[in-house]
């Protein structure tokens with residue numbers, strides 16, 4: 001008689017694996033989870049998880065609504081940039097539901113924002129403070145101070161439109177081209193630029209009142225007339 005080992009693994013439902021991934025991520029207080037941490041704290045083996053998700057840890061994380069890049073302490077600036085991108089794509093203020101993984105809009109999970117800022121609304125508030133230039137990285141703050149100092153000395157602003165200012169203008173203009181009305185919300189191929197109304201080379205300043213949102217088509221058409 002031939003003796004056969006029963007190597008068939010218990011067939012654990014995906015939902016159970018997902019629930020346990022979420023549980024461990026929650027325990028460590030992060031929106032993501034590495035395989036190493038899961039191996040230490042998880043109820044199932046890493047291989048069991050991998051087998052169920054096409055040998056991809058990221059697939060498993062994605063199914064569990066966790067962040068893919070296995071990074072902990074993601075810089076605030078990156079969280080804000082991601083939020084800005086989503087806002088631009090939607091053409092409106094994102095709600096928590098927009099951040100859920102299922103629609104692939106967000107690089108980070110809703111939980112990451114909620115944990116970092118103490119709730120989605122708080123995340124939005126921090127974001128608005130960020131683009132208004134009140135908080136943020138040191139270099140950003142420095143830049144802001146420089147602009148203020150320049151204004152006081154009646155000197156010119158710098159030509160460069162930084163990320164925050166760019167986004168402030170996009171929100172003000174509802175992420176719609178001020179010439180033709182195109183928007184990424186209506187057509188995903190539309191790319192928006194922030195443009196100097198009076199060109200910088202003609203003495204136009206990099207200030208809110210001299211900036212507007214244009215789609216790249218309208219912006220290119222304009223550059224032909226105003227060579228900077």
Ligand SMILES: [Zn+2]
Nearest residue numbers: 177180215218
């Ligand atoms: Zn346009």
